[in-house]
Amino acid sequence: MSAATPLLEAADVSFRYDAETVLDRVSFTLGRSEVLALLGPSGCGKTTLLNLIAGFRRPTSGRLTFDGAPIRGPGPDRAVVFQSGALFDWMTARSNIEFALGCRGVPKAERRRTSDRLLELVGLSGVAERYPYEMSGGMRQRVGVARVLAAEPRVMLMDEPFAAVDVQTREGLQEEVLRLHAEARSSIVFVTHSIEEAVFLADRVFVLERGGGRIAAEFRVDLPGPRWNALNRLHPEFLRLREEIYLTMTDQLRPDAERRHAAA
Numbered sequence: 001m002s003a004a005t006p007l008l009e010a011a012d013v014s015f016r017y018d019a020e021t022v023l024d025r026v027s028f029t030l031g032r033s034e035v036l037a038l039l040g041p042s043g044c045g046k047t048t049l050l051n052l053i054a055g056f057r058r059p060t061s062g063r064l065t066f067d068g069a070p071i072r073g074p075g076p077d078r079a080v081v082f083q084s085g086a087l088f089d090w091m092t093a094r095s096n097i098e099f100a101l102g103c104r105g106v107p108k109a110e111r112r113r114t115s116d117r118l119l120e121l122v123g124l125s126g127v128a129e130r131y132p133y134e135m136s137g138g139m140r141q142r143v144g145v146a147r148v149l150a151a152e153p154r155v156m157l158m159d160e161p162f163a164a165v166d167v168q169t170r171e172g173l174q175e176e177v178l179r180l181h182a183e184a185r186s187s188i189v190f191v192t193h194s195i196e197e198a199v200f201l202a203d204r205v206f207v208l209e210r211g212g213g214r215i216a217a218e219f220r221v222d223l224p225g226p227r228w229n230a231l232n233r234l235h236p237e238f239l240r241l242r243e244e245i246y247l248t249m250t251d252q253l254r255p256d257a258e259r260r261h262a263a264a
Helices: 044-052 093-103 107-120 137-150 167-184 195-201 228-236 236-253 256-263
Strands: 009-015 019-030 037-041 061-066 079-080 157-158 189-193 205-210 215-220
Touching: 009 044, 019 044, 019 061, 019 215, 037 044, 037 195, 044 079, 044 157, 044 189, 079 137, 093 107, 093 137, 107 137, 137 167, 167 195, 167 228, 189 195, 195 228, 195 236, 205 228, 205 236, 215 236, 228 236
Parallel strands: 037 189, 037 205, 079 157, 157 189
Antiparallel strands: 009 019, 009 061, 205 215
């Protein structure tokens, strides 16, 4: 496959649960090393779409392919970072990471060196032997990210991984993800409720339609490098996009009749 060929492609993907349409004919592509943010209110289908990409669920209709092949189930090329971190409570930070390495068949002698490198990469060298209950929420999320990196996926699927931490920690983790992305060059699909988070992290932002299960709008983000520069949050383009996306989402949240009246 050439670099120009999309890594992931969704073509008219729909998902229904009982009588409810959660996603309705969603189409998009994900490029290699691209960061895509899915943004929208609760119940708009963001997490469902992430689960379809992960292979945890199958579309009701439509086609979802990864590197040209249909997605038929979970695979090591698509790894998920959950909101809770989803660490093994009985394992230390190092052991959680080395578990992922073992699943890849990395020889035991190499696991220690690799886990040391990944712990250093996420700034946690000093807590390698701590258990999850001994770490803050931000630390647990960093370990979760390191464990996913240990799996060397081609796509990282991140489901609101920083929603449960304070604002300062959250912003630090966002910057860390962009640094790691620059090194690993994995693609990322990031689910969030935060406009600021979406604009800071993503190359493209999709706003999903409230209650309709469709992509209501797409925004391309063009911020100066390095992308993890905290001052990008004050950049005029960041502020412009934040406002434009906010107005789009506000319109989505208004009742249908009110939107029709405003457009008249």
